[in-house]
Amino acid sequence: MPAIASRVAALGTTIFTEINELALKHQAINLGQGRPDFDGPADVIAAEIAALQDGKHNQYPPGLGTLTMRQAIAAHAGRFYNLDVDPASGVLVTAGATEGVFSSILGLIDEGDEVILIEPYFDSYVPNLDWVKAKPVYVPLHPPTWTLDPAELRAAFSPRTKAILLNTPQNPTGRVFTYDEMKMIADLCIEFDALCISDEVYEHLVFGDARHIPMAAMPGMFERTVTVSSLGKTYSVTGWKIGWVYGHPTLVNGVARAHQYVTFAAHHPAQTAAAYALSLAGTYYEEFLEMYTTKRDLMMSALAGAGMKANAPQGTYFVMADFSDVFEGDDLAFARYLTSEIGVACIPPGLFYSPEHAHIGRKYARFAFCKGDDTLKAAGERLAKLKR
Ligand SMILES: Cc1ncc(COP(=O)(O)O)c(C=O)c1O
Incomplete structure (x- = not known):
């Protein structure tokens, strides 16, 4: 039989698959994948049903997206x-x-370009960069506060830097980059004439005093940033797979040229519901955050009760916990042990690092708290066995 392509041959199934299977086998409470176990808002779902049934939204939409949806995003x-x-x-x-x-990578990055990645990073970034033969340049965040070292960040920029691929609020560390951190990144982008692909899917999941600052809002950055976001996170409908990119028309045009031959268009009925969701009143976002603040608190007390150390995340529905006081072994061994013996699944963060920096994540586990309050409480009871 002819071989599969070399660009995918080295990619195994991800650790998510292994942990999900192990969780099923051991009936573990799955705090691995960032997949809410509750439904999105009833009125948003009703808007999707209405769009499916009104006879006007079941054929191809415009490739860029429906005008109503694009107006709602703007x-x-x-x-x-x-x-x-x-x-x-x-x-x-x-x-x-x-x-x-x-599509942003396809539309904006050329073969041989350097693209800066902050570690730990979202797992699709590196294969995407490999496929266009771009070179990732890694800058690790330093635990336990997950901060950038300004000298390391500066050293990563060079005349070959085409872009930084940023994620704030950041999965998996829960960091929300401050104004000063954003300014430091923005100033380097301007100095080195680089772009920013800014993944801001958790833009509405920001706790306490932390504030989400879009890179596109930083001085001098609008014309060199494309911002990526997603309906799935803010409205708890990850299965709809509706996202968007906005920015300067010249850059978005590059992304759209790629998109027309990747998917051509996104699911049409969901765009009607998404436009409705984006225009919800401020109270929706306040209640959403209140709900997640409770979940974050439940998660933090579960981790403390287990004897793990973690800084409360400033954003996202993820937390990185240091298990070194209760387990000897690396992140993979811990995730397998926790799932099969304690009955709670988590993700070992090794896959979010380059080999050169993987040691930084070795004593951490990522927990997702986008789960029902009762599920989080039950997880806390099981995790307490770790300390005992
Ligand atoms: C940082 C980050 N970017 C992108 C995505 C993917 O979003 P979507 O489901 O809209 O493709 C996720 C999902 O977990 C994420 O955490």
Whole structure:
């Protein structure tokens, strides 16, 4: 039989598959994948059902996305970040943020270009960069506060840097980069004439005093940033796979040229529901955050009760916990042990690192708290066995 392509031959199934299978086998509470176990808002789901049934949304939409959806995305960026986004030429609707990032890479990055990645990073970034033969340049965040070293960041930039692929609020560390950190990154992008592909899918999941600052809102950055976001996170409908990219029309045009031959268009009925969701009143976002603040607190007390150390995440629904006081062994051994013996599944963060920096994540486990409160409490009871 002819061989599969060399660009995928080395890619195994991800650790997510192994942990999910192990969790099923041992009936573990699965805090591995960032997959809410509750439904999205009933009115948003009703809007999707209505769009499926009204006979107007079941054929191809415009490749860029419906005008209503693009207007809703631009209005959302204006309402929350005071950004002036052109719905006609500065917005593209994609099949989730995953496609948004991939089409951005295809549309903006050339073979041999260097792209800076902050570690730990979202797992699709590196294969996507490999496929366009770009060179990732890694800059690790330093635990336990997950901060950037300014000298390491500067050293990563060079005349060959085409872009930084940023994620804030950051999965898996829960960091929300501060104004000063964003300014440091922005200044380097300007100095080295680099772009920023800014993955901001957790833009509405920011706790306490932390504030989400979009890279596109930083001085001098709008014309060198494409912002990627996703319906799935903010409205708890990850299965819909609706995302978007917005920015300067010249950059978005590059992304759209790639998108037309990747998916051509995203699911049509969901765009109607998404436009409705994006225009929900401020109370939706307040209640959403309140719900997640409770979940974060439940998660933090579960980790403390287990004898693990963790900084409360400033954003996202993930937390990185240091298990070294209760387990001897690396992250993979811990994740397998926790899933099969304690009955709680987590993700070993090794897959979010380059081999050269994988040691940084060796004593950490990533837990996702996008789960029902009762599930988180039950997980806490099981995790307490670790300390005993
Ligand atoms: C940082 C980050 N980017 C992108 C995605 C993918 O988003 P989507 O499901 O919209 O493709 C995720 C999902 O977990 C994520 O955590």
